[in-house]
Amino acid sequence: MAARKAPERPNVSKEELLKYYREMLLIRRFEEKAGQLYGMGLIGGFCHLYIGQEAVVVGLEAATKEGDKRLTSYRDHGHMLACGMDPKGVMAELTGREGGYSKGKGGSMHMFSREKHFYGGHGIVGAQVPLGAGLAFSDWYKGNDNVTFTYFGDGAANQGQVYETYNMAELWNLPVIFVIENNQYAMGTSMKRATKSVTLYGRGEAYGIPGEQVDGMDVLAVKAAAEKAVAHCRAGKGPYILEMMTYRYRGHSMSDPAKYRTREEVEKIKTEKDCIEHVRDLLTQGGLASDEDLKAIDKEIKAIVNEAAEFSKESPEPALSELYTDIYA
Amino acid sequence: MAIQVLMPALSPTMEEGTLAKWLVKEGDVVKSGQIIAEIETDKATMEFEAVDEGIIGKILVAEGSAGVKVNTPIAVLVEEGESADAAVAAPAPAAAAAAPAAAAAAAPAEPKAPVAVVSKASPDWAEGTPMKTMTVREALREAMAEEMRGNGNVFLMGEEVGEYQGAYKISQGLLDEFGPKRVIDTPITEHGFAGIAVGAAWGGLNPIVEFMTFNFAMQAIDHLINSAAKTNYMSGGQLGCPIVFRGPNGAAARVGAQHSQDYAAWYAAIPGMRVVMPYSAADAKGLLKQAIRDPNPVVFLENEILYGKSFEVPDLPDFTIPFGKARIWREGSDVTIVSFGIGMTYALEAADKLAAEGISAEVIDLRTLRPIDYDTVLASVMKTNRCVTVEEGFPVGSIGNHISSVIMQRAFDYLDAPVINLCGKDVPMPYAANLEKLALVTTAEVVEAVKSVCYR
Numbered sequence: 020m021a022a023r024k025a026p027e028r029p030n031v032s033k034e035e036l037l038k039y040y041r042e043m044l045l046i047r048r049f050e051e052k053a054g055q056l057y058g059m060g061l062i063g064g065f066c067h068l069y070i071g072q073e074a075v076v077v078g079l080e081a082a083t084k085e086g087d088k089r090l091t092s093y094r095d096h097g098h099m100l101a102c103g104m105d106p107k108g109v110m111a112e113l114t115g116r117e118g119g120y121s122k123g124k125g126g127s128m129h130m131f132s133r134e135k136h137f138y139g140g141h142g143i144v145g146a147q148v149p150l151g152a153g154l155a156f157s158d159w160y161k162g163n164d165n166v167t168f169t170y171f172g173d174g175a176a177n178q179g180q181v182y183e184t185y186n187m188a189e190l191w192n193l194p195v196i197f198v199i200e201n202n203q204y205a206m207g208t209s210m211k212r213a214t215k216s217v218t219l220y221g222r223g224e225a226y227g228i229p230g231e232q233v234d235g236m237d238v239l240a241v242k243a244a245a246e247k248a249v250a251h252c253r254a255g256k257g258p259y260i261l262e263m264m265t266y267r268y269r270g271h272s273m274s275d276p277a278k279y280r281t282r283e284e285v286e287k288i289k290t291e292k293d294c295i296e297h298v299r300d301l302l303t304q305g306g307l308a309s310d311e312d313l314k315a316i317d318k319e320i321k322a323i324v325n326e327a328a329e330f331s332k333e334s335p336e337p338a339l340s341e342l343y344t345d346i347y348a
Numbered sequence: 349m350a351i352q353v354l355m356p357a358l359s360p361t362m363e364e365g366t367l368a369k370w371l372v373k374e375g376d377v378v379k380s381g382q383i384i385a386e387i388e389t390d391k392a393t394m395e396f397e398a399v400d401e402g403i404i405g406k407i408l409v410a411e412g413s414a415g416v417k418v419n420t421p422i423a424v425l426v427e428e429g430e431s432a433d434a435a436v437a438a439p440a441p442a443a444a445a446a447a448p449a450a451a452a453a454a455a456p457a458e459p460k461a462p463v464a465v466v467s468k469a470s471p472d473w474a475e476g477t478p479m480k481t482m483t484v485r486e487a488l489r490e491a492m493a494e495e496m497r498g499n500g501n502v503f504l505m506g507e508e509v510g511e512y513q514g515a516y517k518i519s520q521g522l523l524d525e526f527g528p529k530r531v532i533d534t535p536i537t538e539h540g541f542a543g544i545a546v547g548a549a550w551g552g553l554n555p556i557v558e559f560m561t562f563n564f565a566m567q568a569i570d571h572l573i574n575s576a577a578k579t580n581y582m583s584g585g586q587l588g589c590p591i592v593f594r595g596p597n598g599a600a601a602r603v604g605a606q607h608s609q610d611y612a613a614w615y616a617a618i619p620g621m622r623v624v625m626p627y628s629a630a631d632a633k634g635l636l637k638q639a640i641r642d643p644n645p646v647v648f649l650e651n652e653i654l655y656g657k658s659f660e661v662p663d664l665p666d667f668t669i670p671f672g673k674a675r676i677w678r679e680g681s682d683v684t685i686v687s688f689g690i691g692m693t694y695a696l697e698a699a700d701k702l703a704a705e706g707i708s709a710e711v712i713d714l715r716t717l718r719p720i721d722y723d724t725v726l727a728s729v730m731k732t733n734r735c736v737t738v739e740e741g742f743p744v745g746s747i748g749n750h751i752s753s754v755i756m757q758r759a760f761d762y763l764d765a766p767v768i769n770l771c772g773k774d775v776p777m778p779y780a781a782n783l784e785k786l787a788l789v790t791t792a793e794v795v796e797a798v799k800s801v802c803y804r
């Protein structure tokens with residue numbers, strides 16, 4: 020059986036590694052719990068899990084500062100947890116309860132937090148790309164050095180609006196980082212069945228936008244690339260493209276049997292490339308943390324997730340009068 | 349403590365499924381997250397993982413069992429040393445909380461003698477035609493397959509229509525039969541492929557464009573309206589556009605505001621467009637075949653919740669249903685209920701309830717919204733003198749508004765009560781289960797509206 024490569028000893032502190040470990044594990048356990056609640060009928064509709072891709076958002080968030088903005092697609096639970104939104108409020112939105120971030124009205128795909136500068140949660144493929152450039156426009160207009168992170172998938176990358184946005188973002192020098200989460204499938208369509216132009220980061224070249232491809236399963240590589248992109252944006256040099264090579268372990272949504280890829284393909288990535296196992300190895304093999312230390316973190320995370328699940332069950336359904344509120348500002 | 353394992357919900361619209369296979373047996377130890385069974389939903393076979401850990405004490409539903417309702421106990425997990433028999437009575441984990449009751453029910457009407465329900469024979473096929481039972485999903489698939497067999501210029505394009513066999517399995521098997529030149533998987537680029545399909549139609553082909561749902565057709569709507577619907581006129585009749593845009597429309601279940609919208613009234617507003625919104629499987633089949641043959645652009649609005657519903661369909665090698673002809677599902681004398689698409693579910697349920705209370709409702713399914721069969725509606729209203737319209741879309745600018753205005757202009761003197769338009773509520777679709785229920789039109793609302801126009 021193929022084992023993971025022995026990790027190189029990177030120049031990174033124990034505290035930093037533990038932080039990534041904790042944040043990625045929180046996302047994974049949260050998503051596993053969400054999958055279970057879906058099976059129990061507590062979560063309805065579409066529910067897209069982020070399991071496998073945790074290093075992308077955790078690595079990028081490590082390069083942000085207060086004031087930076089982010090937005091993504093419907094596969095959004097990980098992004099919310101990584102930017103510091105409360106797991107209880109996220110889970111309660113998944114169950115459609117009053118205590119959810121959108122008071123139960125938005126659901127899994129449509130959640131927002133102005134406080135954490137999280138601008139959704141968008142259900143329509145590609146929509147967040149110009150929206151993210153628009154948020155960046157607002158910061159450019161105000162003259163501050165905030166950056167917007169617009170996450171989208173390999174499938175979304177084929178949308179025309181992406182290229183309209185690239186053109187304007189570079190034309191107007193907007194501080195936006197286009198983060199392509201290339202998990203290699205758009206629902207059941209592998210990238211190669213959707214395009215012959217497979218180096219997605221390279222598509223910015225035609226518009227003058229620099230970009231690079233990054234191992235999105237390696238949180239340290241993600242963070243290093245993010246820092247570079249952020250520096251470019253904050254220096255007023257305009258947009259940047261980061262293509263994160265990653266993989267989703269679960270089906271596209273809870274109702275996707277994922278017959279378009281082999282079990283072996285999934286297992287191979289899980290055993291050789293898993294982002295959490297990678298950091299775990301760095302910690303244990305580097306003698307930075309013992310199994311006991313990590314077990315304690317596992318326990319702590321489990322408690323947070325269980326608490327979120329309990330909250331999401333106990334929080335009441337929204338009052339019926341909520342049907343007609345919030346339609347207009 | 350023993351824990352019951354319940355039949356899981358594995359898709360937004362799943363109500364029951366087949367327990368295809370157990371991957372564990374009684375006595376096996378299972379871990380949380382372990383895959384313990386394979387379950388077939390209406391769309392796919394899914395793996396089901398254990399939520400809790402324990403030992404499989406008893407399997408309550410044998411593999412191969414079909415029609416197992418969501419949340420039925422299917423197995424019992426016990427702890428080491430615990431008896432499996434005691435475990436059968438184990439408490440079920442908390443399932444979704446029941447939504448609180450909606451608005452208070454109307455005051456009970458005086459009991460009236462029930463009236464007979466007269467189901468009108470369909471005029472679309474000859475008396476005595478052999479019938480077969482099929483789902484709307486199968487009917488749509490048959491319609492496409494038959495037309496593709498009959499005309500080599502008909503092809504299907506859309507997201508996941510080929511190798512994936514359709515996001516909602518409408519195109520299942522078509523790739524195998526017709527090959528990748530005629531069953532074309534597209535990237536997620538609605539604006540682009542809708543335009544390409546319109547161009548192909550001008551070039552002499554007959555495209556069927558599947559939108560995964562009509563919510564995503566909003567990215568393409570410019571080509572549907574500006575390119576497909578208007579060009580015959582703008583070209584002085586030279587450039588007709590024989591194309592079908594089809595896919596699920598309207599609310600599914602709990603998919604929120606961006607994925608739950610009924611576009612019937614939007615497309616029905618457009619001259620140059622044909623708009624079809626079938627309810628039954630027979631209509632889905634006959635009208636889709638007609639749509640594929642029509643020389644004009646057709647927006648064909650399906651419904652995810654109806655896909656799995658079975659109806660009687662004529663067992664004929666070839667039949668079509670013409671556009672612009674409503675179907676009278678029930679004859680009645682006290683009130684006319686006009687609906688289409690999934691609205692018919694509520695209209696027909698309400699008619700049954702009303703019959704039991706002595707109110708005889710005539711139920712009309714418009715079936716096509718452009719053209720609309722005004723004559724059938726007007727003849728009925730002239731007989732019953734009352735009308736209620738039922739649809740899922742937004743209330744402002746609804747099909748019901750339009751029907752009311754036509755009735756007012758052409759049958760004003762026949763009306764004994766104002767026409768009531770029942771629609772979805774004037775709000776974006778909420779996600780929460782209780783609010784979603786409230787946002788949709790219901791059978792109870794139809795019953796109440798009918799009583800109100802009958803002054804009962």
Ligand SMILES: Cc1ncc(C[n+]2csc(CCOP(=O)(O)OP(=O)(O)O)c2C)c(N)n1
Nearest residue numbers: 094142143144172173174175204205206564
């Ligand atoms: C405009 C539009 N078309 C189709 C869909 C249905 N849909 C939802 S997600 C998806 C696949 C997107 O894949 P990708 O962009 O790679 O993101 P991933 O799901 O892999 O994160 C599709 C086709 C949609 N939501 N919006």
Ligand SMILES: [Mg+2]
Nearest residue numbers: 172173204205
């Ligand atoms: Mg993808």
